[in-house]
Structure formats: C-alpha cells, structure tokens
Amino acid sequence: MLLELLLLTTLGFFGSFGHCVGMCGPLTASFSLSAKSPVSSKKWHQFQFHTLLNFGRLCSYTLTGAGIGALGSVLVASGHLAGIDSDLRRWLAIITGLMLIWFGLAKVQPQLLPNLPIFHP
Structure with missing residues (x-):
C-alpha cells in the first residue's frame, strides 16, 4: 500500500511538472506580461x-x-x-485493453492484421 502511494505520488509529481512547464508557465508569463497600466508593475500588484x-x-x-x-x-x-462480479470486470478490462492494442496496431501497420468484420463495420 505504501509503495503504491509512493509510486502514485511520484507519477503525479512528474506529470504535473511537465504540465506546468509546458502550459501553466507560458500562460502565467503571458498574463503577467500583458498588463498595460504602469500601476501593475508594482510588486504588490504582481x-x-x-x-x-x-x-x-x-x-x-x-x-x-x-x-x-x-x-x-x-x-x-x-x-x-x-x-x-470482479472476474467479469477483470475480463472486460482485458478485452478492452486488447481492443485498444488492436486499434493502435491497426493505425501503425494495418496490412499486418486480418480484416475482421467486428472491427471494421
């Protein structure tokens, strides 16, 4: 349990760090540089x-x-x-995961996979 929490915290930190560097930082910089009045240049207003x-x-x-x-x-x-039942949920998760892999492979190399009618209505 503690290891899972540590891994989730680490994953959250690295994910949020990349998000902040890529999106929040430029947004904050553009907002702060867009001030037109000289009053906003004071430290308290910033x-x-x-x-x-x-x-x-x-x-x-x-x-x-x-x-x-x-x-x-x-x-x-x-x-x-x-x-x-939890077994049913597990099988649904496995089937859904396999379908996601199938769709991803179909986008990369569609000629390698058979043309099944269930996946190509």
Whole structure:
C-alpha cells in the first residue's frame, strides 16, 4: 500500500511538472506580461495577481478532481450493488485493453492484421 502511494505520488509529481512547464508557465508569463497600466508593475500588484491566478487554478483543479473521483466512486459502487462480479470486470478490462492494442496496431501497420468484420463495420 505504501509503495503504491509512493509510486502514485511520484507519477503525479512528474506529470504535473511537465504540465506546468509546458502550459501553466507560458500562460502565467503571458498574463503577467500583458498588463498595460504602469500601476501593475508594482510588486504588490504582481504578487496579488499571481496569488489570485494560482488560487483559482488550484481551486478549479481540486473541484474537477473531486467531481471525477465522485463519478468514479459512484460507478464502482453501482457495479458492486448490481452484483457485477470482479472476474467479469477483470475480463472486460482485458478485452478492452486488447481492443485498444488492436486499434493502435491497426493505425501503425494495418496490412499486418486480418480484416475482421467486428472491427471494421
């Protein structure tokens, strides 16, 4: 359990680091450089601007994550209440994963795969 949490935390850190360098950093820089009034060049206004920008970003990410997590927990709970066995869910996950691999290979080398009617309606 602790190893899983450590791996998830590490994955989250590296994923968010790349996201912030690629998207949030340029957005923040463009917002801060777009100020037209000379009043915004004061340190207090810059601090206030960046604080409000990051507070809004954190709140929106938190609410989005909470909403998606709530939806996922409702779906898992409804599967348990409906009596869907875990073996069935495992096989559905395996079949779905194999179909994703199949579709990916079909995009890379379509001539190597047989033309099955179920995958080509």
